[in-house]
Ligand code: HEM
């Protein structure tokens with residue numbers, strides 16, 4: 001009788017469990033409870049919990065909101081394609097468009113301030129990958145994702161696309177500056 | 181009718197139904213063919229991501245990466261799994277296969293789907309990756325080919341369930357089915373959920389691609405697609421765990437330490453493994469944290485617990501069998517005396533360790549809702565799943581193949597010297613791939629990305645740390661080792677089928693299946709065999725690594741920007 | 745020989761369940777369908793419109 005044949009004991013459910021197995025099962029069960037506890041616990045004490053506030057929206061709507069935002073707070077333009085650099089007031093709303101194949105506009109944020117980020121795609125799915133802070137968020141067309149973001153260090157950050165989005169995927173890079 | 185003829189294998193005593201046997205052969209051969217194709221694409225992908233080599237152009241890279249994922253993850257694995265289902269039902273229960281005609285129809289659909297998919301992808305209009313996230317659009321035949329393949333696989337599952345009914349009504353076994361068959365039932369159940377989910381999402385997407393449906397909601401697509409994409413990985417887990425138990429029985433005559441524990445663990449898989457599809461949505465908009473936390477935790481980690489139980493009982497049952505057979509000294513004599521030169525064993529054991537340490541730990545850690553922020557869509561993800569689905573599933577299936585070829589095809593394995601080394605080459609190469617991809621991922625390197633040097637962006641770049649480039653180079657070298665190992669496997673197996681010494685009805689010199697350890701052997705020495713101290717030590721090492729790595733990642737998380 | 749009916753009554757509930765592949769199939773499809781698909785789709789379809 002091995003694992004390749006029917007159990008030797010007809011009523012195998014009533015066979016006792018060996019001690020070694022029981023110890024291990026108890027240990028991993030408790031470990032599972034610890035891991036189950038960690039996630040809600042982090043929602044209470046941790047500072048990194050991605051918000052899930054979301055609205056159904058359209059590309060036109062989101063583009064219009066972003067354009068209004070850019071209109072209001074642009075401080076300069078830069079880069080090969082003269083992208084606006086937008087410096088919203090501390091604590092304010094921030095809009096970031098992802099589309100084939102750029103992130104628009106460039107943002108300039110203040111260290112230690114919390115911004116209300118609005119993120120959406122105008123076409124396909126993209127991946128918001130903030131480097132080197134290493135924050136990665138899925139960007140889905142048709143949905144406006146709203147969450148709070150608080151930069152903790154000054155410097156130049158890149159927004160890389162890490163969801164494959166067609167042949168220009170590896171060209172899709174944006175910038176966020178964090179200043180004092 | 182061929183359907184009722186049986187052959188008894190002189191080496192294993194297993195009874196093979198004629199129809200089953202032909203289907204086993206066909207599915208296994210198809211599997212290896214697609215592994216060969218997909219593995220070659222893997223080489224091209226790995227050498228392209230090695231930035232200093234950068235083998236393919238962007239367009240070819242994305243096309244080949246799409247083909248790589250589909251050939252290995254879907255075609256190789258599922259063909260092999262269908263073979264496992266037929267083996268675990270018809271062969272282990274010693275009965276005829278239900279409706280062989282349907283089984284062949286399913287096989288034909290799968291072949292048509294797989295070939296068609298390869299042709300469509302190679303025409304370049306469907307470089308959408310296996311996930312084919314709507315609203316990015318592939319050629320309609322891309323979706324159609326996957327649907328055909330899936331329907332074929334679903335037929336295979338129902339032939340399996342039908343065969344269980346046949347065995348029961350024809351009373352070819354007594355009591356409960358063998359544990360290995362129970363594991364296969366688990367795999368087949370998960371497969372049904374998987375394929376139905378796939379149908380729910382791929383059918384409308386196909387209709388959309390030909391213009392009959394207006395729009396596909398991108399978020400709903402992701403949710404349902406992952407019920408398909410993720411659950412299919414859980415078929416693999418259930419299947420390869422069953423094969424681990426099978427190999428423990430084949431080589432050592434081992435029985436499970438406790439039928440109750442092992443079967444309950446499989447039952448936890450049936451209940452909860454599939455809901456972890458949610459760990460693909462952890463950084464998505466629109467689904468609540470409650471949904472994410474509950475589902476990504478497999479309902480309080482009960483399915484993780486099940487895997488950790490199998491991780492103990494498989495080596496534990498080997499240890500108990502070895503001890504019962506006299507290797508009682510010390511902690512690890514049983515392991516040292518294991519047949520390390522036999523690829524069936526070495527492949528299985530490397531797979532067990534690699535799946536647990538590299539694949540299991542990292543999967544659970546990055547499946548924590550918040551930690552996922554750090555690694556989502558980076559190379560960490562392919563790093564993780566090359567440990568699960570390649571070191572785990574693929575290497576296990578390779579190991580089993582070494583045993584199956586002489587049994588099924590009555591041919592001896594050729595190149596035995598190479599075969600001895602093959603699992604080490606492939607296992608180590610792949611562990612390297614896994615580790616270095618994960619290393620690059622922790623440094624933020626995106627997956628599915630042709631150029632992290634951003635050479636063509638007109639001056640807007642990001643400087644990844646030099647270590648990231650080193651990781652990609654080390655990955656490239658590991659890729660070469662792994663591909664040599666993979667190619668060796670294909671050469672040995674195909675070569676054995678064509679040129680291996682014919683065995684006919686003759687028994688081989690080697691003993692091909694161990695005599696099951698008896699009650700008396702287990703009971704000798706006061707039943708001490710069941711104490712399995714060696715396995716407990718290994719399990720504790722595993723547990724400590726797991727816990728350390730888990731908390732280290734929370735610490736990393738605490739260091740990044742605030743987000744809420 | 746024991747009476748087969750009597751024997752089958754001794755089999756514990758859980759063993760009976762684990763010996764019944766079709767019941768398991770039902771449970772194994774229904775559980776994730778409810779916990780994951782239905783719950784998830786319900787959330788997605790109730791996302792407010794901007
Ligand atoms: C034979 C050797 C193999 C090599 C050298 C290899 C290498 C790679 C590499 C370098 C990537 C690219 C990661 C990226 O750029 O995103 C990749 C992706 C992938 N590999 Fe492999 N791999 C091999 C075998 C396998 C096997 C056997 C499987 C499955 C059973 C597998 C499944 C996948 C999948 C699913 C992807 C992701 C495709 C996607 O992102 O859509 N690989 N592989």
Ligand SMILES: [Cu+2]
Pocket residue numbers: 098099101125126127161162163164165169172
């Ligand atoms: Cu993109």
Ligand SMILES: [Cu+2]
Pocket residue numbers: 126127161162163164165166168169170172
């Ligand atoms: Cu992209």
